[in-house]
Amino acid sequence: MSVFKCLIFLCILYSFGDCKFLDTLTKCSVKDEDGCLKSVFQNIVTEAAQKGIPELNVPPADPLKIDKFSINLLETLTGTLSDGIVKGIRKCVFNKYQLDFEKLMAIQDITCDLTIQGTVTLSGKSPAIEALLGTNSVDVHGKGKVKIEKLNFYMETPFQLLKNDNGDVYLQLDDKNFKYIYDVQNMKFSAEKIVIGNQDICKPSVALLNDNYRTLLKSFGKMFLDRVVAVYCGLLNEVLRPLPLKFYITEDVSVYIDN
Numbered sequence: 001m002s003v004f005k006c007l008i009f010l011c012i013l014y015s016f017g018d019c020k021f022l023d024t025l026t027k028c029s030v031k032d033e034d035g036c037l038k039s040v041f042q043n044i045v046t047e048a049a050q051k052g053i054p055e056l057n058v059p060p061a062d063p064l065k066i067d068k069f070s071i072n073l074l075e076t077l078t079g080t081l082s083d084g085i086v087k088g089i090r091k092c093v094f095n096k097y098q099l100d101f102e103k104l105m106a107i108q109d110i111t112c113d114l115t116i117q118g119t120v121t122l123s124g125k126s127p128a129i130e131a132l133l134g135t136n137s138v139d140v141h142g143k144g145k146v147k148i149e150k151l152n153f154y155m156e157t158p159f160q161l162l163k164n165d166n167g168d169v170y171l172q173l174d175d176k177n178f179k180y181i182y183d184v185q186n187m188k189f190s191a192e193k194i195v196i197g198n199q200d201i202c203k204p205s206v207a208l209l210n211d212n213y214r215t216l217l218k219s220f221g222k223m224f225l226d227r228v229v230a231v232y233c234g235l236l237n238e239v240l241r242p243l244p245l246k247f248y249i250t251e252d253v254s255v256y257i258d259n
Helices: 001-011 036-049 127-132 202-210 211-240
Strands: 065-075 079-087 093-100 105-125 137-163 169-173 180-196
Touching: 001 211, 036 093, 036 211, 065 211, 137 211, 180 202, 180 211, 202 211
Parallel strands: none
Antiparallel strands: 065 079, 079 105, 093 105, 105 137, 137 169, 137 180
16 A cells, blocks of 8 residues: 555544544535535534544534433323433434525435434323223333334524634524424334333333324324424534534625624
């Protein structure tokens, strides 16, 4: 192997040594007529998920740990996922990514296969589930997992352009005022144990969930996915806040700050 080829190999192997990750980013035009930004953000998210980006103090995000995640169900029930782990972020595919600097809007189309697992609890009272479980008072706990196949998001997220202390312009997504539509090709639930009282209802519960996942998505999917999208935007902001746009945008974008 020639000295030149050897140096190239070492540069790739130790991308966070002398060859910084930021220096490997492609620069795109604000007009982005050829889908350039899609490749850039695919690269950023994949790198951040797999290895983290040490030069931006960003730790690896796959697997992603979720300490506690709660949603309200049927108005009187609370479902909580504790010690949660999300796997598969590194393999998410960007079908589209655009930044509209005139409207300050990020447009994303992403498809992921995700696995979510952790400790699940369900508590409260609801007459709606009495026929199903034989009681209207619910106190369920156990360990569960769900595989989500081909989860597709199309999102429109407002963003701000801000300047840091060095005068560099960076982008910050609004993680509260986003809009999205979604579709799921398939979901498969599994569990080690689901207990209500002293009874293990794991098998019938898992069968019920797998047979009716589309109904569950219609009823509770948006509440859950609202939180998922907010977490995603928050994670992406951890990368974008310390990443000046000059590393991936050709033009001077400071002219758009007051728009």
